Amino acid sequence: MxxxxxxxxxxxxxxxxxxxxxxxxxxxxxxxxxxxxxxxxxxxxxxxxxxxxxxxxxxxxxxxxxxxxxxxxxxxxxxxxxxxxxxxxxxxxxxxxxxxxxxxxxxxxxxxxxxxxxxxxxxxxxxxxxxxxxxxxxxxxxxxxxxxxxxxxxxxxxxxxxxxxxxEPRQLKSGFAEMLKHGLIADRDYWNELISLNESDYHNHIQKSVEIKNNIVEKDPTEQNIRKKLNYGHTLGHAIESYYLEHPIKDTLLHGEAIAIGMILEGYLSHKLTGMSKIELDEIKKVFLSNYPKVNFTQEDIGIIIDLLKHDKKNSHGNINFVLLEQIGSAIVDIKVPVELFKEAFAYYKE
CATH class of the missing domain: 3.40.50.1970 (Rossmann fold)
Known part of the structure; x- marks a missing residue:
């Protein structure tokens, strides 16, 4: 390499x-x-x-x-x-x-x-x-x-x-979620390559993911603008990860497992707010659910996770800022989301 x-x-x-x-x-x-x-x-x-x-x-x-x-x-x-x-x-x-x-x-x-x-x-x-x-x-x-x-x-x-x-295979899968994210935010062709891989092929694509992230960071090292694209799936994903990390009974989710859920949820928000097609939304959901186990969220879980969003470090002036997709391979930053859409997104995930 x-x-x-x-x-x-x-x-x-x-x-x-x-x-x-x-x-x-x-x-x-x-x-x-x-x-x-x-x-x-x-x-x-x-x-x-x-x-x-x-x-x-x-x-x-x-x-x-x-x-x-x-x-x-x-x-x-x-x-x-x-x-x-x-x-x-x-x-x-x-x-x-x-x-x-x-x-x-x-x-x-x-x-x-x-x-x-x-x-x-x-x-x-x-x-x-x-x-x-x-x-x-x-x-x-x-x-x-x-x-x-x-x-x-x-x-x-x-x-x-x-x-x-x-x-362990579970840890490899956790990292693979971030590679899939790179395709979603920056390169449709790379997404297509990744979704056809088996686990033994991951290492052959590490350099491509590093290049995508590095190119974004080079243009915006202190995350004032386009570097925020790297946070796709992380606003809800981090809240989910935090909730499962501190819960006394529930099994902890690995970072990639939580972010995978976040990418489905924020994919739904993208469909509602920034024009991503239902076809691409369903494709994203299918890919992630084929790679990561589905989590059963109760209504109580969802309420607490939504409440945790106020602590997201990307927030400013009391607003929760999201990175959403216009289409697979193209992301847009600083989108404010109506609160009522969060529960709709979880409902879509649970369908």
Whole structure:
């Protein structure tokens, strides 16, 4: 795979990633090199990566695995570890993990000593095509997603598709939802390619998804306009994810599973408000329900999820702003949605 270049950094794949990392670390005399992992990547990915980076790194900093640990409390643990291990402003943090590690690690690096350099090495499909690219860092506030953070770019992103063998099929599917989103918001032909894939073909399309996201971020790095397109499915999807994350009885939904539901719901809103055809709406619903299990929402569930929308970080001046589709491959931002349409969207999903 060819490298993807942005104004802020480069995204390298495979052997090019290995060479780029070794050259970069040799050319930059960091006082200390730290590696952040979670329990899973410490067990399954660290040995692979240690053979690649070829430099002397400190003992890995290990955090607990899972979205529930993407918190400011975990940041404090990592900040203390960096301080206790002698980290200074000339230190480097290598974030080896999925979206929680790259989001949280990027935020930790951006704030420790008022900012140290970091590199993202995503180990999940979701992180490879989404979380590690674009410079968004941060943590959750309780069950509310990504409420605290900054936009700060890594020095580079290194993608090793070999690491995907460590994932369970459900985790691969979660990442695939973000790839489907890229087709929906930017490229009908890419959507058509993806919906004909089997799971063994995912890795062959990672570069295309990275290119789509990178092209959007390049034009709008601080999300003032078109970068908002990347939030398609995430307004309702994040509310659903938050609700299931904090519910004492219901099973937690993975990010991609919640966003898949959000894309169906926001597809319905697109049909009602921005002109997407019923044919394309039904196509979107069919694709996602063939890939992700259907969730049974009660009326109580729906009411609480709709109430959670007021916490969405994309809101402004009391308005809930949505990204909707004009058609598959074309998205439009900052659409305000009448509240009565939310329950209609859930009804369509449940049909």
């Amino acid at each position: 060819d490298s993807v270049t942005s104004k802020a950094h480069e995204i390298h794949f495979g052997d090019l990633a290995k060479a780029a990392l070794q050259q970069y670390l040799a050319q930059n005399q960091y006082s200390k090199i730290f590696i952040l992992v979670d329990e899973n990547t410490n067990e399954h990915c660290l040995d692979f990566f240690s053979d690649i980076h070829g430099s002397s790194a400190e003992t890995p900093i290990i955090i607990k695995a899972g979205e529930v640990y993407k918190t400011i409390e975990t940041c404090v643990t990592v900040w203390n570890a960096l301080s206790n291990m002698g980290g200074d402003r000339k230190s480097m943090l290598l974030n080896l993990g999925g979206g929680v590690v790259t989001d949280l690690g990027g935020f930790v690096a951006s704030t420790f000593k008022r900012g140290i350099d970091f590199i993202n090495i995503p180990t999940s499909l979701l992180a490879m095509v989404d979380a590690s690219v674009g410079g968004k860092t941060g943590v959750d506030l309780g069950a509310l997603k990504n409420q605290v953070g900054v936009i700060n770019q890594p020095k580079m992103v290194l993608i090793f598709t070999e690491l995907l063998v460590t994932l």
